[in-house]
Amino acid sequence: MTEPAFRTEILENGNLLAGPWRSPRQMLHAQVYDSHASIHDDATAQKLGFQGGTIEGPTHFSQFAPLCERIWGQAWFETGCLSAHYRNPAFEGEEVQANIEKPKPGQTTCAIGMTKRDGTEILRGTASVGEVMETALSRRLGELKPLADPVILADLKVGMKTPRQIVKMDFDQHMGDLYPFSLEQKLKVITEPSAYYSQELNPWGRAIIPFEMLSVLFQYRAREDRLPVRGPAVGLFADQEIRLLRGPLFVGENYATEREVVALSGSRRTESVWMRTTVFAMDDTLVATMLLNMASIKDSYANYEQEHKALYG
Structure with missing residues (x-):
């Protein structure tokens, strides 16, 4: 016996399916990154011109899960993909709404979007299932x-790799300084609850990890990578x-x-490293991938101007 995947109300709006307005919870106030507070800390974010600590991007992925499951059913949980360019931050207390274009018969890739009440994007x-060749971020890359x-990122080179690391997520496992909470705590406030996340009443007979928490699992030991990134500097997720x-x-x-x-890229305010995480089961079967653009804010690095002058005159 299985439970429905979601009981989320889904609205039809022209050629779009839309979920409810939700107010995601901020769970990273206490995040520590390279021994300093992160963009999710109010004081740190305000120093950099933000109104407060930002909601971490993948938190929003949960709001797309019911929409994608409505379209593709069980396939969403097995071969689903969300590919997103983060345009503007959301802050605790703000309402946001996820939408996805209605697919044509057999269509396996659909455009997605999320906005605030005032229309801010x-x-x-894109969302997709199966062996899709092109996604939003493959185009962007x-x-x-x-x-x-x-x-x-002066000392970082495309092609650098990290050693293989073993990761796991238990219900009561504190996920470290980068993610100072447990799955159990997240499930109490997740925007789209599902019996699939906490019970065996699903097609696989075991509790599954929510899409947004895959980001937490894949980044769990990232601080051990010791890649030659200069700092401390405050970073944020720009694409995922x-x-x-x-x-x-x-x-x-x-x-x-x-x-x-x-890849390495940049803007007037940031330097970005694009990391691809490849995830294997313990029998070496490839099970998932994550592409993440971690953008470091230039103004947050105290030695930026001095080192730029030393490097480039």
């Missing part, structure tokens, strides 16, 4: 301009894609992760 991208005059190849991933199961630098 939070993210845009192909359009990137090379990073010019890097400072924070999570793709299931042989999902879902299960609570209490060991997985192995490897990371590779696949």
Whole structure:
């Protein structure tokens, strides 16, 4: 016997399916990154011109899960992919709404978006299932301009890889300084609850990890990578894609992760490293990937101007 995946109310709005307005909870106030507070800390964020600590991007992925499950059913949990460019931050107390275009028969990729009540765009991208060749971020990667005059990322090179690491997520497991909470705590406030996340009443007979928490699992030991990034500097997620190849991933199961630098890019305010995380089951089966653009804010690095002058005159 299985329970319905979601009981979320889904609205039809022209050529879109839309979920309810939700107010995601901020759970990263106490996040510590490289021994300093992060963009999710109010004081740190305000120093950099934000109104407060931002809601972490993948938190929003949960609001797309009921929409994608409505379209693709069980396939969403097994081979689903969300590929998103984060456009503007959301803050605790603000309401946001997820939407997805209605697919044509047989369509396996759909445009997605999220907005605030005032129309501010939070993210845009694609959702898909199966072996899709092109996603929002695969297109974006192909359009990137090379990073010019890097400072924070001056010592980083495309192709650098990290050793394989074993990761796991139990219900009561504190996920470390990067994610100072447990899955159990997240499930109490997740925007779209599901019996699939906490019970065996699903097609796989085991509790599965929510899509947004896959980001937490895959990043759990990222601070051990020791890549040559200069700092401390405050970073934020600018783009993110999570793709299931042989999902879902299960609570209490060991997985192995490897990371590779696949691109470096930048803007007037940031330097970005694009990391691809490859995730394996313990029998070496490839089960998932994540592409993450971690953008470091130049103004948050105290030695930026001094080192830029030393490097480039």
